[in-house]
Amino acid sequence: MKRTQLKSYFPAEISFSKYIFFTGKGGVGKTSLACATAVALADNGKKVLLISTDPASNLQDVFDTNINNKGVAIAKVPNLTVTNLNPEEAAHEYKESIIAPYRGKMPEMMLRNMEEQLSGSCTVEIAAFNEFSEIITSNEKSADYDYILFDTAPTGHTLRMLELPSAWDNYISHDAPSDNYIGQLSGMKEKQAIYKEAVSRLSDPTLTTLILVSRPDYTPLQEVARSSKELSDLQIRNQWIVINGLLQQPETDDFLAAELFNKQTNSLENAPEVLSKSQTFYVPLRSYNLTGVDNLRNFFFSDNIQLIGEDIIAGTYESLTNLIDYLYVTNKRVVFTMGKGGVGKSTMAAALALGLSEKEQKVHLTTTDPADHLKFIISENSHLSISNIDPDKELALYKKEVIEKARLNGKSDEDIAYIVEDLQSPCTKEIAVFRAFAEVVKKADEEVIIIDTAPTGHTLLLLDSTESYHREVERSQGDIPASVKNLLPRLRDRKETEVIIVTLPEATPVLEAERLKADLSRAGIGNTWWIVNNSMSNTTTNNPILKARAKGEQRWLSHIQQITQDHMVLVPWQHEELKGDNLKIVLQK
Numbered sequence: 001m002k003r004t005q006l007k008s009y010f011p012a013e014i015s016f017s018k019y020i021f022f023t024g025k026g027g028v029g030k031t032s033l034a035c036a037t038a039v040a041l042a043d044n045g046k047k048v049l050l051i052s053t054d055p056a057s058n059l060q061d062v063f064d065t066n067i068n069n070k071g072v073a074i075a076k077v078p079n080l081t082v083t084n085l086n087p088e089e090a091a092h093e094y095k096e097s098i099i100a101p102y103r104g105k106m107p108e109m110m111l112r113n114m115e116e117q118l119s120g121s122c123t124v125e126i127a128a129f130n131e132f133s134e135i136i137t138s139n140e141k142s143a144d145y146d147y148i149l150f151d152t153a154p155t156g157h158t159l160r161m162l163e164l165p166s167a168w169d170n171y172i173s174h175d176a177p178s179d180n181y182i183g184q185l186s187g188m189k190e191k192q193a194i195y196k197e198a199v200s201r202l203s204d205p206t207l208t209t210l211i212l213v214s215r216p217d218y219t220p221l222q223e224v225a226r227s228s229k230e231l232s233d234l235q236i237r238n239q240w241i242v243i244n245g246l247l248q249q250p251e252t253d254d255f256l257a258a259e260l261f262n263k264q265t266n267s268l269e270n271a272p273e274v275l276s277k278s279q280t281f282y283v284p285l286r287s288y289n290l291t292g293v294d295n296l297r298n299f300f301f302s303d304n305i306q307l308i309g310e311d312i313i314a315g316t317y318e319s320l321t322n323l324i325d326y327l328y329v330t331n332k333r334v335v336f337t338m339g340k341g342g343v344g345k346s347t348m349a350a351a352l353a354l355g356l357s358e359k360e361q362k363v364h365l366t367t368t369d370p371a372d373h374l375k376f377i378i379s380e381n382s383h384l385s386i387s388n389i390d391p392d393k394e395l396a397l398y399k400k401e402v403i404e405k406a407r408l409n410g411k412s413d414e415d416i417a418y419i420v421e422d423l424q425s426p427c428t429k430e431i432a433v434f435r436a437f438a439e440v441v442k443k444a445d446e447e448v449i450i451i452d453t454a455p456t457g458h459t460l461l462l463l464d465s466t467e468s469y470h471r472e473v474e475r476s477q478g479d480i481p482a483s484v485k486n487l488l489p490r491l492r493d494r495k496e497t498e499v500i501i502v503t504l505p506e507a508t509p510v511l512e513a514e515r516l517k518a519d520l521s522r523a524g525i526g527n528t529w530w531i532v533n534n535s536m537s538n539t540t541t542n543n544p545i546l547k548a549r550a551k552g553e554q555r556w557l558s559h560i561q562q563i564t565q566d567h568m569v570l571v572p573w574q575h576e577e578l579k580g581d582n583l584k585i586v587l588q589k
Contacts, residue, residue, distance in 0.1 A: 001268050001275040009033075009242050009281035010300055011040040016147060017209040017238070019136060019201065023152045024213035025223040027342015027509070029244040032290035033213055033283065034151035035062050036299040042080035043297065046146040051083045053132050053152050058508050059084050062291050069131065076293040081145075085131050094127035130191070133198040205238035212241045212278075216264035218577050219373055220342075225272030241275055243268070243282040250543055256536075257543035259575035287548035289507045303545065317538075317557075317570035320348075320586050323500070323529060324355035332498045333444035334490065336451050337531075338520075339502040340512040344533040347578050348502050348571070349452035350378040355587050357383035362447040366440050368433070374452060377579045385447075389436045391429050398432035399423050438483040441490060492524045502531045503560070505553035510560065517563075530560055531569045539572055 022034040031052070038050040049071070052059050059082055060067045063074055067084040074080045102111060132150075135141055141148065201207050212227055214220040228239055247264060250257035268275075286303050288295055327335060335352060337345040346367065353365040366387045367374050380386050402423060406416050443449055491497050499520060503513040517527050536550035537557060560568050576582045 001271050001280065003246075003265060003268060003282075005276070006243060006246070006268075006280055006282040008300075009283050011037045012044050016041075017205070017207055018142065018146075018148065019208040020147060020149045021152055021208065021210045022150065022213055023210060023227065025215075025220045025342055027340060027504070028213045028215050028220050029283075029290075030213045031058060031062060031151050031508070032299070033211070033242060033244060034149055035059070036290065036296045038080055038082075038147075038149050039077050039293065039296045040300060041147055042077050046079060047144065048080050049083065049135075049141065049145045049148045050080065051085060051132075051135060051148065051150050053085050053150055058512055059151065061508055061511050062296070064292060074293070083135075090127035090131050094130055129195075133191070133194050136201050137194050137197045203235040203237075208236070208238060210236055210239050212239060214241065214243055215245050216243050216267050216282075218267050218270075219376060221267060221271045221275070222376065223373075225274045228274045228278070239278055241278045241280040243280065245285045246282045247285045247545070252542055254541055254543040254546070256539055256541040256573075256575075257546055260546070260573075263575050263577075285545060287545045288552065291507050317532075317568055318566075320351055320531070320569055320571060321355065321588070323531070323569050324352060324359075324587070326529075327352070327448075327498060328356060328359050328361060330495075330498075332448065332496065334441055334449050334451070334497040336453055336497070336499045337502050338453050338499060338516060340509045340516075343502045343504050343509050344531075344571075345502045346373040346377055346452045347583075348500070348531050348533060349450050350374060351578075351583050351586050352500075353384055353450045354378060354583050356448055356450075357381060358587075363450060364440070364443055364447050365450045365452070367452040368437055378583060379580070387440065389433055389440070391433050394432040394436045395429045398428065398435065435481060435484060438481065438487045441487055442483040444490070444496070488524075492526075494526045497525070498529065499525055499527045500529045500531060501527055502533055505532050505535050505537065505556045505560075507556065510556050514563070528564065529567045529569065530564050531571060532557065532560060533571045534573050535570050536573055538570065 020037070022030045022037075024030050034050060038048050042048045050059075052067075063082060065072060065074065065082075067082050069083060069085050069089055071081045071083045074082055099111060135148065210231060212224045214224045224241060228241075231237075231239060247257065247261050250261055283300065284303070286299065288303075290296060290299060335349075337349040337352070339345050349365060349367075353363045357363045360383055362383055364385045364387065365374065365378070366389065368389050374386060374388065378384075378386065403416065403420060406419050411419070440451070441449055501513050501516060503509045513530065520527055535553060535557075536546055537553045539550065541547050541550065557568075557570070571586050574582075574585055576585060578586060
């Protein structure tokens with residue numbers, strides 16, 4: 001697609017539907033765009049409700065205000081209310097709504113059993129969708145607001161959330177589950193009509209617009225194409241595309257700016273066909289991070305470039321090669337790359353795997369991310385093997401194993417019918433994927449396991465589910481492999497496991513990374529090293545926008561240096577696409 005085919009994105013001049021969803025690959029600017037759009041519409045006199053359904057939401061950072069799940073009016077933006085659907089709070093309220101009617105009427109042991117059944121990570125997804133459905137089907141909220149905007153989670157989570165209603169519908173539509181069954185789905189049958197209405201409104205083009213946000217780069221554009229098709233398959237076809245962060249033709253003879261402009265242009269010209277078939281807009285690259293109401297208001301109109309001082313202070317930082325040497329010398333067996341979506345976890349995981357394999361270390365690189373970008377980045381070699389945990393494949397294998405075990409144990413046809421029914425629960429997929437994850441980690445006895453994890457929220461759900469995993473397995477008649485029993489102790493052993501946080505030198509990714517570090521600490525999992533990816537610092541540029549961005553990085557680089565006690569790797573921005581042989585570029589000191 002040519003740059004000239006893109007239209008400027010000015011919300012005040014666009015006719016929107018009632019419900020507006022922002023989605024896309026993590027880190028492309030969904031939250032920034034959703035917040036700036038909400039402010040623009042509110043400033044235009046419209047009553048606006050902005051909601052985050054992202055487990056890793058950072059609305060509080062953008063508005064510099066504590067946001068809750070009940071709705072907070074933004075003082076500097078009359079007409080704007082912001083809500084953050086916190087998954088953990090939603091899960092707690094959802095569990096209590098199911099258990100409360102039975103308190104004082106059932107034995108304490110049965111109540112504890114109910115609480116156990118509601119402890120799985122799937123309950124969090126169900127609870128979040130429950131609140132989302134209540135909002136999108138609320139006639140009261142529809143009457144109170146002109147527009148309701150949703151800042152959704154990264155693509156994989158969003159698609160899962162949108163797929164859940166049909167999965168739940170299939171489950172609920174079976175003959176009524178056994179009367180004594182109370183689990184994650186027990187409160188859903190009575191709300192089936194609400195969920196159907198939510199799906200109906202999502203797929204109604206007169207009510208809902210889904211905006212796919214992308215950067216003008218290869219991987220996010222590929223993700224847009226994949227997401228667009230999957231959303232179309234879900235009957236959600238009123239889709240727009242917004243290309244965020246497009247650098248305009250440089251006015252000065254600056255090598256870095258020219259290379260960035262050429263890289264973006266090439267990515268657009270070779271973009272998937274969906275861009276030319278959809279209504280596609282662009283937003284220019286800005287010199288500042290999008291936090292604070294003033295920046296949100298200026299986002300679509302101007303860039304008030306501010307440089308403090310003339311020179312960018314070049315620092316001395318650890319290289320990716322130094323980190324690879326550390327992993328090799330200390331003989332780490334399990335290595336995670338974690339962080340906010342879109343910061344480059346997959347690329348950094350691939351680079352680490354390549355670096356260790358070049359030391360003739362036997363390495364297995366895998367991903368638990370449903371989007372699976374590894375296949376676009378790196379290929380296997382004599383010392384490096386690669387895999388992806390396919391949720392659908394693992395689910396089919398798990399179901400087959402559970403049913404075969406039941407038959408071998410002499411279960412009656414009635415019992416097997418109940419087990420088959422119970423396996424229809426979407427929660428079963430979490431069990432299957434978690435078991436596969438544990439089996440991969442078990443291979444660390446023979447080779448180094450490098451795990452490119454899913455975005456932060458999903459990763460923590462995966463790790464947290466270790467404690468409640470056995471309850472789900474027991475309920476569905478499955479086995480608990482030794483690999484699962486041994487997993488958490490291994491992850492907590494710092495002699496064996498290294499968790500590397502990947503971030504960008506910007507406010508939101510750094511603040512999100514700090515929250516991740518704290519969450520890992522509460523789970524007993526340590527972190528020492530951070531990788532700061534895609535940095536403009538330590539590069540030479542005279543382009544005003546790029547120089548301002550590089551200058552703005554300095555405070556965050558200093559902040560990370562303090563957090564990590566100098567265990568920080570800086571990876572400069574590269575004009576080449578980091579895949580295949582180009583990965584070796586970041587391995588040079």
